[in-house]
Amino acid sequence: MSKRITHVLKVEYDGTNYSGWQRQKNGLSIQHAIEQALYRLTGHEIHVLGSGRTDAGVHAKGQVAHFKTTNEVFSVPESKIVKAINSRLPNDVRILSHCLADASFHCTRDAVYREYSYTFTNHESVFERHFATYYPYPFSIEKLISSNDLFVGEHDFTSFSKKNPSTLSYICNVKHCVWQQINDSTFILRIGANRFVYGMVRSIVGAMLEYSRGTLSSDEIIQLLHKPERISTRKRAPLASPEGLVLEKVHYPDHLGIQLL
Numbered sequence: 001m002s003k004r005i006t007h008v009l010k011v012e013y014d015g016t017n018y019s020g021w022q023r024q025k026n027g028l029s030i031q032h033a034i035e036q037a038l039y040r041l042t043g044h045e046i047h048v049l050g051s052g053r054t055d056a057g058v059h060a061k062g063q064v065a066h067f068k069t070t071n072e073v074f075s076v077p078e079s080k081i082v083k084a085i086n087s088r089l090p091n092d093v094r095i096l097s098h099c100l101a102d103a104s105f106h107c108t109r110d111a112v113y114r115e116y117s118y119t120f121t122n123h124e125s126v127f128e129r130h131f132a133t134y135y136p137y138p139f140s141i142e143k144l145i146s147s148n149d150l151f152v153g154e155h156d157f158t159s160f161s162k163k164n165p166s167t168l169s170y171i172c173n174v175k176h177c178v179w180q181q182i183n184d185s186t187f188i189l190r191i192g193a194n195r196f197v198y199g200m201v202r203s204i205v206g207a208m209l210e211y212s213r214g215t216l217s218s219d220e221i222i223q224l225l226h227k228p229e230r231i232s233t234r235k236r237a238p239l240a241s242p243e244g245l246v247l248e249k250v251h252y253p254d255h256l257g258i259q260l261l
Contacts, residue, residue: 003071006101007081009034010260011050011063014092016130016243021054021063030054030093034065037088042073051107051250052114052196057242059131062096062115062249064260066107097261105256113251115176115192116201119244120209123185132186133244137213141181144212148177150221151191151204158228159236160207162199170197170228179208190248201245207237 011034019027023035031048038046051064076084082095089095120133151160154173161170176192189208191201207224210216216237224236252258 004068004103005071006066006068006103006105008099008101008105008107008258008260009048009065009067009085010096010098011060011065012094012096013060013063014130015054015057015059017092018056020056020058021050021052021060027056030060030063031065033090033093034085034095037085038067040088041084042069042075044069044073046073049107051111052247053198054245054247055199055202055242058245058247059243060247063247064107064111064250064252064258066101066105068103099259101256101258105258107250110252110256111195111250112253113175113192113194113249114196115190115248115250116196117246117248118189118191118201118205118240119182119186119246120205120240121186130243131246133241135209137209139209139212140214141187141212143214144187144208145179145181147208147211147218147221148179150208150211150218151225152177155225156228157197157200157203157225158230159224160200160203161197162203162239163230164198167197172196172200177204199239202239202242203237205240205244209240210237 013030019029021030023029023031034048046067048065048067054060082098085095120135122135124134151174156171158170172193172195174193179187179189181187207221
């Protein structure tokens with residue numbers, strides 16, 4: 001009987017032209033693009049799982065994915081797998097590194113930390129439009145920076161997410177949340193947590209921007225965290241646009257031995 005092998009990939013992609021990570025009936029997904037590349041390489045249908053389901057238009061520098069095969073599937077040596085897959089991918093998706101893992105490894109369930117960045121600018125640019133959200137409204141830089149602390153800690157983020165029937169709990173522990181001003185017009189948020197629920201980062205950013213404009217108070221944000229619910233009559237911030245969002249990194253416990261550069 002052929003031995004099953006768990007392959008782990010670190011993936012980078014420009015999500016502009018994709019319907020998100022997860023395979024969709026209508027629309028091209030990152031997951032489908034990688035599965036198609038693997039089929040062209042091996043002649044086998046291989047199911048690929050990702051550590052996070054990024055939305056349409058969202059990017060990644062450090063998405064982690066895994067798939068299982070038998071040891072006979074690849075005709076190229078392990079050292080050439082990255083190059084072989086990349087040669088069959090569109091140029092807006094790239095495998096950065098590859099390693100093998102224990103048979104029980106699962107890139108979603110085993111992750112202990114994920115980090116996203118969100119970039120916006122008040123300077124409209126043709127060259128930045130896919131990777132930085134254009135935000136033309138006046139806002140307080142001081143209030144934006146001070147909103148860092150509102151979301152740190154363990155909270156129920158029901159009020160700061162989109163409903164997903166497969167999500168059993170909306171409790172997440174935000175361990176890191178910091179805005180930085182890159183230049184006169186550009187700002188970047190780095191936010192890390194043990195897990196994120198559907199639409200959570202974009203909802204948090206939307207609330208922070210509304211707070212910085214004075215259209216949402218800190219008390220209203222705290223109330224949404226302390227009394228999480230989905231009631232259409234309650235004041236909630238709009239989701240921030242997807243183009244400024246990037247999945248930066250995913251961490252795993254050291255004992256799993258996941259070696260991705």
